[in-house]
Structure formats: structure tokens, C-alpha cells
Amino acid sequence: QGAAYGAPPPATNDPMYGYFTAIAGQDGEIDADELQRCLTQSGISGTYTPFSLETCKIMIAMLDRDHTGKMGFNEFKDLFTALNGWKQNFMMFDRDRSGTVEPQEMSQAVSAMGYRVSPQALNVIIRRYSKNGRVYFDDYVACCVKLRTLTDVFRRRDTMQQGAVSFQYDDFILCTMSI
Amino acid sequence: QGAAYGAPPPATNDPMYGYFTAIAGQDGEIDADELQRCLTQSGISGTYTPFSLETCKIMIAMLDRDHTGKMGFNEFKDLFTALNGWKQNFMMFDRDRSGTVEPQEMSQAVSAMGYRVSPQALNVIIRRYSKNGRVYFDDYVACCVKLRTLTDVFRRRDTMQQGAVSFQYDDFILCTMSI
Numbered sequence: 383q384g385a386a387y388g389a390p391p392p393a394t395n396d397p398m399y400g401y402f403t404a405i406a407g408q409d410g411e412i413d414a415d416e417l418q419r420c421l422t423q424s425g426i427s428g429t430y431t432p433f434s435l436e437t438c439k440i441m442i443a444m445l446d447r448d449h450t451g452k453m454g455f456n457e458f459k460d461l462f463t464a465l466n467g468w469k470q471n472f473m474m475f476d477r478d479r480s481g482t483v484e485p486q487e488m489s490q491a492v493s494a495m496g497y498r499v500s501p502q503a504l505n506v507i508i509r510r511y512s513k514n515g516r517v518y519f520d521d522y523v524a525c526c527v528k529l530r531t532l533t534d535v536f537r538r539r540d541t542m543q544q545g546a547v548s549f550q551y552d553d554f555i556l557c558t559m560s561i
Numbered sequence: 562q563g564a565a566y567g568a569p570p571p572a573t574n575d576p577m578y579g580y581f582t583a584i585a586g587q588d589g590e591i592d593a594d595e596l597q598r599c600l601t602q603s604g605i606s607g608t609y610t611p612f613s614l615e616t617c618k619i620m621i622a623m624l625d626r627d628h629t630g631k632m633g634f635n636e637f638k639d640l641f642t643a644l645n646g647w648k649q650n651f652m653m654f655d656r657d658r659s660g661t662v663e664p665q666e667m668s669q670a671v672s673a674m675g676y677r678v679s680p681q682a683l684n685v686i687i688r689r690y691s692k693n694g695r696v697y698f699d700d701y702v703a704c705c706v707k708l709r710t711l712t713d714v715f716r717r718r719d720t721m722q723q724g725a726v727s728f729q730y731d732d733f734i735l736c737t738m739s740i
Binding site: 415435436439443449451497498499500502503505506507509510513514525528529532533536540545546547548549550551552554555556558559560561 | 684
């Protein structure tokens with residue numbers, strides 16, 4: 383009957399809502415430190431090392447279009463969905479559960495996600511996100527977060543879908559320094 | 562008399578040349594791991610924590626126009642000059658040598674370096690490079706490296722100095738994912 387007065391907040395039935403609100407408190411928003419705790423408690427990293435604060439910061443920036451540095455529950459759920467997808471991709475390559483994949487495998491994953499980048503850009507990406515010739519889960523996710531954010535930034539400006547966009551200096555700095 | 566046959570390589574008189582070549586070896590180039598060792602041995606961080614591998618990677622990207630992921634001695638010297646400048650700025654604010662400065666002070670430093678960014682962009686920058694309300698030396702330098710790299714990227718494309726540039730998608734990704 384309550385439905386007659388509008389649907390209940392969808393969040394209340396959600397198992398994730400509990401630990402999100404416990405950390406978010408009254409304002410219902412979390413910052414990067416709190417996101418790190420949320421993600422660690424959620425166990426999404428599984429046997430992998432929990433996410434670094436660095437990666438949590440750019441995760442927030444990815445969904446933070448109003449630049450408040452905070453994330454609400456709906457954005458948290460969007461992030462969770464994205465993370466599960468990236469984790470599945472990563473685990474597909476990390477068959478021995480070493481916590482790392484080959485740089486070439488990250489390159490394959492980037493292409494498989496539908497990003498059309500040149501071999502030169504792929505090389506730059508691989509070098510940036512690998513350590514001692516391996517890609518760790520946290521760096522892999524950081525790469526996915528940045529690539530998605532930058533591609534979103536580009537698409538939102540490329541309204542005519544011409545494959546080219548124009549930036550004012552301040553807009554360029556704002557978009558690229560946040561991640 | 563040797564000068565009659567051309568000037569000696571300028572590097573040989575340089576006190577930094579010794580430890581650079583010791584690490585660079587025959588090819589005369591260093592990658593991010595090697596740069597981290599060079600900078601640590603050079604003592605440029607002084608009493609501050611040595612630079613993270615993350616920061617060393619973007620230092621290389623800053624000067625690496627041909628995207629090889631390596632740095633020669635001349636670029637290393639350019640980097641050293643830039644680092645000394647940033648360190649002096651940082652120390653000016655870090656009067657008690659705590660190794661950190663206030664976020665507002667980083668904002669002042671960014672403006673003092675001549676970057677014209679909006680208050681909104683400054684806020685994003687401050688949040689991105691501070692931890693628990695403080696800015697550490699390594700993060701401060703990472704911020705300076707990124708800001709210089711992105712501004713260079715912009716300027717090189719803004720040949721008419723109109724304050725606006727156009728990017729193709731792949732070029733945009735290549736420039737922004739490398740740092």
C-alpha cells in the first residue's frame with residue numbers, strides 16, 4: 383500500500399546500503415577515504431590487495447560531475463557494477479590468481495572493452511600502469527577508471543560525433559587534473 | 562687542443578653525470594625505476610621522503626615526447642632544474658619542515674607559478690593531491706609535473722594562442738593517459 387504513495391527508496395532493500403550508510407552518515411555521501419573503507423568492507427577486491435587511496439580518489443572523480451569530491455549511494459552502486467565487470471575481466475587473464483596480469487593482457491582487455499586506441503597509445507598505457515613487467519589489480523582498475531573518465535569527458539563534448547573536440551584551457555585542466 | 566676537434570661532451574664536467582651514467586649504462590637512457598634510484602642517490606629530496614615510482618613515471622612522461630618511456634642525460638638535467646625550483650617553493654611554505662604544506666598553500670604555489678586556473682579547477686587540484694588535509698612533497702611534485710605536462714600539451718596545440726585547442730580522440734587519450 384505504501385507503493386500508492388510512491389515507491390520506497392530502492393536503496394533500503396539493498397544489502398550494500400547498510401555498510402554504505404554506516405560510513406556515509408547523515409549526509410549520505412562519502413569521500414575518498416570513506417570509499418576506501420566501503421570497498422574494503424564490501425570484499426570486492428577478493429583475494430587481491432585492497433584499493434589504494436589514489437585509485438579511490440579517481441573513482442570518485444569518475445562519477446563526480448559536480449566536483450564535490452563526494453559520492454552518493456547511487457553513484458556507489460554504479461561504481462560497484464563497473465568494478466565487478468573490470469574484476470571479471472582481470473580474473474579471466476589472471477588464471478593462476480597471482481594478483482597480476484601480463485602487460486599485453488591489459489592491452490587486450492582495453493581493446494575488448496571497446497576502446498579504439500592506437501598501438502602507440504596502448505604502449506603508453508601499458509608502460510604507465512605496469513610495474514616490473516606486470517600489471518597489478520589496483521593499477522589495472524586505475525587504468526580502467528581513467529580511460530572511462532577521459533572517454534566520457536571526450537564524448538560529452540563530441541556531440542556531433544566527429545571524433546574531435548575543442549577544449550578551453552581551464553576546462554582541459556579541470557578534466558584532466560581531477561584524475 | 563682536443564677542443565680543436567670539437568667541444569668535449571658538456572656532460573663530462575658535470576658532477577651529476579657520474580651517477581647518471583652508472584645507472585643508465587651504455588645506452589645512456591634511464592627508465593622510471595632507474596630514475597627513482599638516480600633521484601634518491603642525488604639527494605634532491607633532502608629530508609623529504611624519496612619520490613614514489615608513480616611520480617617518477619610521470620616525470621619521465623613529462624619530457625618524453627617520443628614516447629619511449631626513457632630519459633637521456635639532458636632531459637635528466639632539465640628535470641633536475643625543475644625539481645629544484647619546485648622544492649624551493651615547497652620549502653618556502655613548509656617552514657617547520659614537517660614534509661607537508663597546507664592545501665591552500667599548494668593553491669597559492671600553483672598561481673605563483675603562473676598557471677591561470679579557475680577557483681573550481683584549483684579546488685579539484687587541491688583535493689586530488691592532498692591526504693588528510695595536507696599536501697606531501699611527493700604529491701606536490703606530482704601535481705607540478707602533471708600541470709606542466711598538460712599545459713605544454715595544450716600550448717603546443719594552441720599555435721594561434723587562442724586559448725582553445727582541438728583534439729582527436731586518440732591524441733587526447735595518448736596525452737592524458739601517459740601521466
